Amino acid sequence: MKVLKSHKCLDGMVQYWQHDSIETKTPMKFSTFIPDGNLNGCLIWLSGLTCTDENFMTKAGAQKFLSASKLMVVCPDTSPRGLNLPQEHESWDFGSGAGFYVDATTPGYKDHYRMESYITRELYGILESQFSMKGRISISGHSMGGHGALVLGLKHPTKFKSISAFSPIVNPIQSPWGRKAFTGYLGENESSWNASDACELLKAGHKHPFPILIHQGSADEFLEKQLLTNHFVEAAKLAGQKADVKFSEGYDHSYYFISTFIEDHISHHLNAQRGSQ
């Protein structure tokens, strides 16, 4: 594991890392911001389509609030890199930059696109062993990364102390982005897709003990066709999952939206780490 770049920021450090991943069998990058002083916990941030380990760190304006809350953040890349699998580099919503946080089962992809295991086991293990974050890890993300946070959090409710999401793809099996990705990573058998769909997980009885916080912009161009936020509201209600889904008037899908409400999400995860609701 090596540090590629370091920048002092708000008395803490932003760092960009690279390591050889066991899960993806490729070099993987991630970034961290570690505030000065004793930490209360760690937030894993999963980014959206086309993003890297850099977007959240440069655009979210989160360091100020992470620093005040004494939470570190880690931002993994959104897919393995440096491969040349079929269709991997042909579109922005599949393959590189679009790993969808699942363990692929299709030929070629199954050997490398193991983003669920990369996050929940390998990176999680690094946070426990190298960053002393055992038992203090929460998860959040945006769009495809919001989907990732909901699915990984619901599947591993004891691993992740709290879940939040911005503009998540809550029901990917009914979304064109999700259907394209799941076909490519999980194959044509749609019943295998349910284990990677937040709404289906809720229907199947998965729950998280801490309330889930979601922000969704009402002017988000992807809301109606891709994100389907109301499906999550209904599924959570039926399942008895506590969820605070906030529709924010006039906000779109961009980091300007995230930077507006990131303070609320950091407070949410700090409350979870402190054991209050």
Add this chain to the structure above:
Amino acid sequence: MKVLKSHKCLDGMVQYWQHDSIETKTPMKFSTFIPDGNLNGCLIWLSGLTCTDENFMTKAGAQKFLSASKLMVVCPDTSPRGLNLPQEHESWDFGSGAGFYVDATTPGYKDHYRMESYITRELYGILESQFSMKGRISISGHSMGGHGALVLGLKHPTKFKSISAFSPIVNPIQSPWGRKAFTGYLGENESSWNASDACELLKAGHKHPFPILIHQGSADEFLEKQLLTNHFVEAAKLAGQKADVKFSEGYDHSYYFISTFIEDHISHHLNAQRGSQ
């Protein structure tokens, strides 16, 4: 003047604009963030080498503090675009993305690279007429843009209510970046360069009535050879120009540094707009 993109942010609006410039005879872009409510004034932000109208808006994390202070910000592009002048696109520190905020006098460049007049007359006029900011305009910037803020602010102390800068090139006639740019834009006669050098302006008697705020990272890789911050400290002392030059231990030249101290700069300009020091 047309809006290319709009994003709601912190109850205000980030907008990207384009207009046909009289000074540069090209389409010019700039961005604005306008907080909700009655405004106290406007900050012009001049960006550094290779930047566009986008960097500050996406990376500085300034909207939170601008919103609280009710200051709008406008970020012009760093040069004209869409031209094909000699050497214009051959290096990152001259030509496109590197206008240095001067009015060029050399063949070809003199017809378009009129960034000083573009900022102090054309954009300034737009802020007065289209954004109702008459008498309420301050100026700041980073690196090449810090040079621009110091020079334009010192040359026009009644136009700009206050000046601040991050990591500015304070003495470009003694800096390799500055010497290359001034040779290209102003020609070989070095005496013509002094009017675009903050230290030389101070020596020649230019002063600003409000104290100048500068932040400079001590770990900035460009400090010793290009930025020469101590030259400004000395020149300001000799000239009797009030200046608060803060050297920040361990910080580098990046936007992580800017985002750490931007709150202090916004407070500085708010104080100036309110007439307090």
